[in-house]
Amino acid sequence: MERGLSVRRLAIAALVASTSIASAQVDFPAFKTQEVDKSYTVGYATLLVDVNHDKKTDIVVVDSKRVIWYENPTWNRRTIIEGQTKPDNVCISAADIDGDGLLDFALGADWRPADTKNSGSLQWLKRGKTLDDPWTIYPIGNEPTLHRIRFADLDGTGRPLLIVGPLFGRGSSRAKNWMDRPLRLIAFHIPRNPTKDRWLPEIIDESLHVMHNFWPFPVKGSKRMDILTASYEGVHRFSKVDGKWRRIKIGSGNQENPQGRRGASEVKLGHIDNGKREVIATIEPWHGHEVVVYTPPKDRAQTLWDRHVIDNELRWGHAVWFADLDRDGSDELIIGVRDDPNKSDTFKWRRGVRIYKALDKTGTKWARKILENGDMACEDLAAADLDGDGYPEIVAVGRQTHNLRIYWNKGRK
Secondary structure (H helix, E strand, O other), X not given: OEEEEOOOOOEEOOOOOOOOEOOOOOOOOOEEEEEEEOOOOOOOEEEEEOOOOOOOOEEEEEEOOEEEEEEOOOOEEEEEEEOOOOOOOOEEEXXXXXXXXXXXXXXXXXXXXOOOOOOOEEEEXXXXXXXXXXOEEEEEEEOOOEEEEEEEOOOOOOOOEEEEEEOOOOOOOHHHOOOOOOOOEEEEEOOOOOOOOOOEEEEEEXXXXXXXXXXXXXXXXXXXXXXXXXXXXXXXXXXXXXXXXEEEEEEXXXXXXXXXXXXXXXXXXXXXXXXXXXXXXXXXXXOOOEEEEEEOOOOOOOOOOEEEEEEOOOEEEEEEEEEOOOOOOOOEXXXXXXXXXXXXXXXXXXXXXXXXXXXXXXXXXXXXXXEEEOOOOXXXXXXXXXXXXXXXXXXXXXXXXXXXXEEEEOOOO
C-alpha cells in the first residue's frame, strides 16, 4: 500500500461549444490518492458496505475468480470466496438475505457475454459463524449474460427484491447486433427459507436490448422504488402501479449509429439545486465517448427529458456515480473512464476519474475536474464517507491497470 500519495494531474477543462461544459473557476474539493491493491485480473465491480457491522464502511471487490473485502481503516484484504464459482465473477449486491441481522451477498458469475444461451449463474453468499470461517454459496438461478444485480424494495414492503439485468437477450447474436432477441429484466423474490426454497422470478420487462446497467431509486412520497435502465433504446423508467409494471421512456440516448453501438450504457440519478432538482447521468452510446445529463422537461406533458452532452473527450466511459463531494447540498457527478484515447482522437485526456459540478440550478452547464489521468483504467467506482468526516471518498477499481484506489476527500482548500 502507498499512503498519502500526492494529488495528481488535477485540472478543470473547458470543452468545445458542442457540449455543456463551461469555462469557470470552480472550487472543487482536494483529493489524495491511496493505492490499496494491484493484484486483480479484472476488478469488475466495487461495493461500499459495512461488512463486519462496526459502523465503518468497508470495500468489497469482485475479481474474476474471487470476491474480497478490505476492512476499514487498515484496508487489510480478506477473502470471501475464491475459485468456488465459474469464472468470471462480474457483479454483486448486499442485503440481509436470511434475516439473521448480518450482511449477505448476491453474486453474478459465469460471465461469458458471447454465450447468450448457457452462461450466467446467480447465487448468494452466507458468512460462517465468524468472518474467519468460510462463506457458504447457495444457488438462486441462471440467466444468460447476467451482468448487473441490485437489491431494492420495489413494492414498498420493507423486504428487498433482487433485480437482475442481463446484457443481451437470450439467444441473441452478434451478427444481428444483439437485436434479434430482447432481454429479460427480472426481480427475484427472497423466499422464506433462502437456503432451501426456490427464489421465484418476476418478469419486469421483455422489450429492451443491450442493457448495460440499471439503477433503482426511491420514489418521492412513497415507500417503493422505481428503476432506471440504460439500453440500446435509451433511458427508461419502470414503475409498479396497481400490481403491473409500467415503462416510460425518459431519454433517447445516442442514436447516431442505429446498426451499431447506440443508446446508453450507464445510468444514475442525482440531485442538484440544494437537492431540489433531479438529474440523470449516462454514458452514451453503449461503451461510449459522451457524458450526458438529462434534466426534467419544462413542459410537464412531455415525457422525454432534455438531453445535454457535457463531455465528449473520453474513450469508453464505464462508471457513473453521484455524491455531494463538497457538502453544499447538491451532488457532483463522478465518471470513470476505462480506455486511453485512440491515435485518431483529438483530445489528450487519458483513462481515469473525472468530476463534474453543476454551474446553474437547471443542470445545463457543468464544470469538469480531471481527478485521475492515466493510472486508473476505471471499470467501476462508488463514493461513500470512509473516515467519518462527512466528505465522501471515491473508490475506483481498474481493469487494465488491475488496481484499487481510494481518492481521499480533503474538502475545499
